[in-house]
Amino acid sequence: xxxxxxxxxxxxxxxxxxxxxxxxxxxxxxxxxxxxxxxxxxxxxxxxxxxxxxxxxxxxxxxxxxxxxxxxxxxxxxxxxxxxxxxxxxxxxxxxxxxxxxxxxxxxxxxxxxxxxxxxxxxxxxxxxxxxxxxxxxxxxxxxxxxxxxxxxxxxxxxxxxxxxxxxxxxxxxxxxxxxxxxxxxxxxxxxxxxxxxxxxxxxxxxxxxxxxxxxxxxxxxxxxxxxxxxxxxxxxxxxxxxxxxxxxxxxxxxxxxxxxxxxxxxxxxxxxxxxxxxxxxxxxxxxxxxxxxxxxxxxxxxxxxxxxxxxxxxxxxxxxxxxxxxxxxxxxxxxxxxxxxxxxxxxxxxxxxxxxxxxxxxxxxxxxxxxxxxxxxxxxxxxxxxxxxxxxxxxxxxxxxxxxxxxxxxxxxxxxxxxxxxxxxxxxxxxxxxxxxxxxxxxxxxxxxxxxxxxxxxxxxxxxxxxxxxxxxxxxxxxxxxxxxxxxxxxxxxxxxxxxxxxxxxxxxxxxxxxxxxxxxxxxxxxxxxxxxxxxxxxxxxxxxxxxxxxxxxxxxxxxxxxxxxxxxxxxxxxxxxxxxxxxxxxxxxxxxxxxxxxxxxxxxxxxxxxxxxxxxxxxxxxxxxxxxxxxxxxxxxxxxxxxxxxxxxxx
Numbered sequence: 005x006x007x008x009x010x011x012x013x014x015x016x017x018x019x020x021x022x023x024x025x026x027x028x029x030x031x032x033x034x035x036x037x038x039x040x041x042x043x044x045x046x047x048x049x050x051x052x053x054x055x056x057x058x059x060x061x062x063x064x065x066x067x068x069x070x071x072x073x074x075x076x077x078x079x080x081x082x083x084x085x086x087x088x089x090x091x092x093x094x095x096x097x098x099x100x101x102x103x104x105x106x107x108x109x110x111x112x113x114x115x116x117x118x119x120x121x122x123x124x125x126x127x128x129x130x131x132x133x134x135x136x137x138x139x140x141x142x143x144x145x146x147x148x149x150x151x152x153x154x155x156x157x158x159x160x161x162x163x164x165x166x167x168x169x170x171x172x173x174x175x176x177x178x179x180x181x182x183x184x185x186x187x188x189x190x191x192x193x194x195x196x197x198x199x200x201x202x203x204x205x206x207x208x209x210x211x212x213x214x215x216x217x218x219x220x221x222x223x224x225x226x227x228x229x230x231x232x233x234x235x236x237x238x239x240x241x242x243x244x245x246x247x248x249x250x251x252x253x254x255x256x257x258x259x260x261x262x263x264x265x266x267x268x269x270x271x272x273x274x275x276x277x278x279x280x281x282x283x284x285x286x287x288x289x290x291x292x293x294x295x296x297x298x299x300x301x302x303x304x305x306x307x308x309x310x311x312x313x314x315x316x317x318x319x320x321x322x323x324x325x326x327x328x329x330x331x332x333x334x335x336x337x338x339x340x341x342x343x344x345x346x347x348x349x350x351x352x353x354x355x356x357x358x359x360x361x362x363x364x365x366x367x368x369x370x371x372x373x374x375x376x377x378x379x380x381x382x383x384x385x386x387x388x389x390x391x392x393x394x395x396x397x398x399x400x401x402x403x404x405x406x407x408x409x410x411x412x413x414x415x416x417x418x419x420x421x422x423x424x425x426x427x428x429x430x431x432x433x434x435x436x437x438x439x440x441x442x443x444x445x446x447x448x449x450x451x452x453x454x455x456x457x458x459x460x461x462x463x464x465x466x467x468x469x470x471x472x473x474x475x476x477x478x479x480x481x482x483x484x485x486x487x488x489x490x491x492x493x494x495x496x497x498x499x500x501x502x503x504x505x506x507x508x509x510x511x512x513x514x515x516x517x518x519x520x521x522x523x524x525x526x527x528x529x530x531x532x533x534x535x536x537x538x539x540x541x542x543x544x545x546x547x548x549x550x551x552x553x554x555x556x557x558x559x560x561x562x563x564x565x566x567x568x569x570x571x572x573x574x575x576x577x578x579x580x581x582x583x584x585x586x587x588x589x590x591x592x593x594x595x596x597x598x599x600x601x602x603x604x605x606x607x608x609x610x611x612x613x614x615x616x617x618x619x620x621x622x623x624x625x626x627x628x629x630x631x632x633x634x635x636x637x638x639x640x641x642x643x644x645x646x647x648x649x650x651x652x653x654x655x656x657x
Contacts, residue, residue, distance in 0.1 A: 006049050013041055017431060043072075050077055058082050097196055099203035102187065105155070105180030106430070107200035108166035110487060113175045114206040115152040117191040119184065120144070123307050134195060136187050139425070140164050143307040145255040148172065149232065153195035155202060157183040160430040162413045162463050164304070168252075169197075170485040171233055173212060177202065179427040214486050216241040217493035221500050223481035224493045227461060230256065231283035237486040244291040244352075245284070246409065246483025247461035250298045250339060253280035255308070261298060261335045263310015270338040278342035285351040294354040294385065294409065294459075297339050299325045320423070325359025330368055340376040347381045354383035356409055361392035366403045383407060389414040389462075394443035397450050405456050408447060409483070412462030412470075416440050435464035441473060448477045459483055468495045475499045 016038045018030050043051070051070060054077070058066045064084040071078045097112065118128045120137040126147040129135055135151040137144075139158045145168065148154060154169050154176040161178065169176035175197030183202070187193065194207040214236055217224045223243035228234050229252030237245070254261065257276050264273035285293060303319040305311050316322035329336040340355065347353045355378070357369055366386060373384055384404070388394055389411030397408075416435045417424040424433055434440075444460075451458045461483040464470040471482060471492055476499070484492050494504055 006052050008045060008048060011041070013039055015039055016042075047072065047077065054079060097194065097199075097201075097203055097207055099194065099205055099207070102193065102202045102204055103155075103180045103183050104199075104201045105157075105177045105183070106161055106427075107197050108161055108163075108178045109154075109169040109172075109174060109176035109197045110212050111153075111173065111175035111197045112194065112207060113153040113197075114192065114194040117187050117189055117193055119187065119189050120147075121184075128189075134193055136183055138184065140168070142251055142255045142304045145230070145252060146258075148174070149230075153177075153197070155180055155183050155187070155195060157181055158427055159425050160427055160433060162424045162433075164425075167463065168229070170487065171227060171229055171237075173214075173233070173236060173487060179430070181427070212487040214239040215490045217243075217489045218497050218502075218504065220493055220496045220502070222475055222479065222496050223459075224489055224496065225459070225481050225483040226486050226489055227483050228284055229253075231280050233486075234284040234287040238287040240486050240489040242291075242489055243481065245288055245293040246459050246481060248281065248284060248293060248295045250277060250296065251300060251305070253277055254298065254300070255305070256280070258309055260305055260308040260311035261300065261332070262312065263308065264338075265332060265335055266310055270334050273335070274338040274342045277339060278345060281342060281346055281353075282349075282351075285346055285353075290352065292352045292354060292383075294356055294383075294407070294461075295339075295343055296387065297326070297329055297336060297355060297357050299358040300328065320417075326357045326365050326369060327359065329357070330365065333372055336369075336372055337376055340373065340378055340382075343382055344376055344378050347378075354385055354407060356385035356387050356407070358387040358411065359390060359414075360386045360388070360400070361390050363396060363399045363403060366400055366405075370403065385409060385457075387411045387461075388443075388447055389418070391415070391419055391443065394447050397447045401450060401454050401456060405451075407457035407459065408451055410444060410447070410458075410460040410462060412440065412444075412460060412464040415443065415462070416464075419443070435462070435467070435470060436473075444474065445477050448474070448479055452478055457481070466492060468492070471495050472499055 016033055019033050019037075020028055020030050022028055051068075054070075055066065055068055058068060058079075062082075062084065066082045066084060068079065069081040071080055113134070115132050115134040117136050118125075118130075118133045120126060120128070120135060123143060126144060129147040129150050131150050132152045133150065134153045134155060135144075135148060136155045137157075139156050140148060140154065141164055148168060149172060151174060154174055156163070156176075156178045157180055159166065159178040163178055166176060166178050175195045177195060177197060177200050180200075180202065187202070191204075192206055194203040194205060196203065217240050224240075225244045225246035226237040226240055226242045227247040228237045228245050229249045231253075253276065261273060264270060281295065301319040301324045302312055302314070302316045302322060306313065306315060323331070329339075343353050343355055355373075357366070360366060370384065373379060373382075378384070383406035385407035386393065386400065386405060387410075388397070388408050393400065394415070412435045413424055416422070416433065416437070419439050420433070420437060422429050422433045448458050457480045458478075459481040460470075460474060460479065465474075465482045466484045466488040468491075472495065474482065475496055482492060482496070497504055
């Protein structure tokens with residue numbers, strides 16, 4: 005008999021419920037309901053029994069999807085889990101948990117707590133301390149390098165603390181809401197960046213080992229900001245650097261670009277950048293490195309010398325990125341000058357420009373790019389991190405691009421209207437949202453047709469499910485943190501049909517057994533996909549409900565009654581890019597030849613609208629008219645995108 009040993013009840017903000025008419029809608033939960041258990045104890049036990057039976061049946065850990073209706077449990081799908089890392093017994097930490105949050109950077113480290121409530125407190129941080137603060141910012145980079153671990157009470161997995169600590173290889177936890185209340189200066193604690201837990205006392209420090217990536221057709225690159233950690237990233241033997249943010253070098257120098265500008269010391273700014281970039285470049289000789297021009301928000305660098313003292317009301321949507329650079333062309337020229345001079349020394353550099361929202365911005369930038377003598381020795385690219393850039397990608401390509409790189413952190417928050425640094429909305433922050441994926445797909449398709457290289461440098465590039473989607477779309481490279489490079493290369497190699505070599509020291513026989521295991525996993529996945537698709541067809545065709553699960557293993561797993569029926573990949577949701585098969589293109593993207601015609605059909609006719617409004621005001625069936633109008637608009641919009649959402653949603657369910 006199984007018992008529930010411990011439970012953690014999450015604070016659930018929303019629920020998706022079924023209405024009396026059979027539709028679904030999202031509702032906000034009251035505080036009372038948001039903190040109550042969803043599953044009853046007997047349901048937990050029943051699910052655990054099913055999980056054990058399924059795992060025993062397939063001889064693999066399983067990722068199981070289930071549903072409960074009328075107190076009956078239905079197993080909808082089960083597939084092998086391939087992303088579980090083997091953990092030794094010695095890696096489990098026993099101790100008193102003081103607080104916990106979201107794991108942001110892997111590893112385990114112990115040290116003395118130093119609470120940072122203001123910039124003045126940064127002087128307290130010594131080598132090996134644990135930096136605890138509300139939220140880090142770029143002004144803290146120097147002190148962060150000294151820390152053994154970082155804990156913040158706010159922020160999500162794409163917040164500054166999470167991104168920088170991953171590059172530094174420092175264990176970090178974000179969103180530990182009561183950290184500043186329960187932790188005090190001089191306390192000795194252990195931070196487990198793998199589980200998101202903070203323990204009392206000291207444990208053995210463990211960092212993530214950096215190993216070389218596997219050889220894949222899709223290039224694997226790393227992200228590097230600080231010269232000190234370039235050597236660590238180079239151990240991956242990656243295909244280059246997919247993102248170098250200049251802000252790291254700027255923060256290390258302690259002076260805002262506007263500080264150099266106010267003193268007319270642009271050469272000093274250029275030399276500072278050149279020195280830092282050269283230190284990184286020397287670790288990646290002969291490999292391409294893409295530098296992002298400065299992207300400085302007013303709320304991040306206010307403590308730098310010469311920084312503006314006023315913070316914008318909404319810095320994320322304020323004066324930063326390419327709009328700032330074009331307003332201060334001498335600053336941009338200094339950045340390009342540093343990159344050009346290193347390229348003249350033989351290093352392979354590209355430069356990409358952030359926060360692009362218009363063709364005019366790219367044209368003006370290219371004028372300065374040519375003026376600085378970069379053309380021909382430095383490649384020219386843009387960041388696609390705004391919905392405007394993805395919508396205008398065809399026109400942007402017309403200006404002339406060598407490459408584009410997806411900044412999924414910002415693209416997601418701009419598309420979904422979610423602050424990526426606000427832990428209160430992290431539960432709906434999702435780079436795999438179909439609204440985001442559609443944009444990625446369209447951009448890749450347009451660029452591939454023109455021979456423009458595509459890449460991703462957002463944190464989503466470290467997620468296997470995102471990698472799978474991008475590789476199937478035909479992306480050229482994926483940029484990740486050094487600690488994830490090997491794992492992501494394994495995911496890519498498997499998608500490309502390659503064989504993952506056995507680890508060093510593993511006997512050949514064991515290696516063969518592992519290959520057999522992988523083959524078995526693939527067969528289970530293929531069988532499971534066919535079973536689910538057949539069942540979905542039956543449900544759609546006959547409008548019947550799934551039968552309740554029984555006691556045997558064969559009952560909770562959906563089986564295919566028609567063993568002879570075969571499904572070709574194209575009958576399923578195949579969104580891979582097929583260069584030799586143009587018929588596939590329309591499955592994934594917009595037919596741009598029809599764009600103008602479709603958009604004209606959606607143009608707003610004011611006179612016709614007034615007539616419709618007058619007519620509706622006389623009619624008691626306003627709601628019906630509204631629904632009909634919504635249906636027409638949705639139909640036209642779907643036609644414009646030429647994507648069948650009813651099919652595509654299944655692949656991510």
